[in-house]
Amino acid sequence: MRIDVLTLFPEMFPGVLGASILGKAQERGLVTINVVNFRQYAGNKHGTVDDTPYGGGAGMVLKPEPIFRAVEAILEEVPETKPRIILLCPQGRTFRQEIAEELAQEEHLIFLCGHYEGFDERVRQHLATDELSIGDYVLTGGELPAMVIIDAVVRLLPGVLGNEESARTDSFATGLLEHPHYTRPADFRGWKVPEVLLSGHHANIARWRKKEALRRTMERRPDLLERLEWDDELRELYEE
């Protein structure tokens, strides 16, 4: 997968995209992430990328030319791809795991990170293929939303997570929240690990985990139960 990020603050990215799992995924060639400062595509030597809004009002609007030029430069470089061009903004479709799964199937993603009052509407109408929000709150720019989405998508790419299993059994992927996790010591300040987890009885452990995931989901996110694919085991656990 190739990912391009168009931003005015490229310095925000190396720490997040270069570290840990995302950094290793790039080293291993599982994903290529390019961060582009679209100021270099401005039309003048001052690097002007924003201007006052037609119709008046406060704030500045990002001009269309620099963005169109930056995207066109990318498309010329890889003419064979058909990228999803994703605009990050509070008005976008709310990001969720199923969208991460959908984007993980793509070969090329381009993220447009806005600032100020956002992009000129012609960027939304004639360039972006998607608009995504990471939640109902307003941030200073689209960079953090882009990093959140890149993190959620790249971890789903084949080979990125050591244990394929962990990506798929993640909460939301199974439709339930995660069960509790424990590790050594078995007794920490008198707080003991549930006996079943020390039993080595795999069937009982799996059952306990599924039951705890169901309990936790009922307590914290009953809304998720509506979307759940109920199997007999789950139904039985629910009745218990």
Ligand SMILES: O=C(OCc1ccccc1)c1cn[nH]c1
């Ligand atoms: O604030 C956000 O994007 C930054 C942004 C983009 C364009 C204009 C203003 C602000 C955001 C919140 N949830 N998802 C995205």
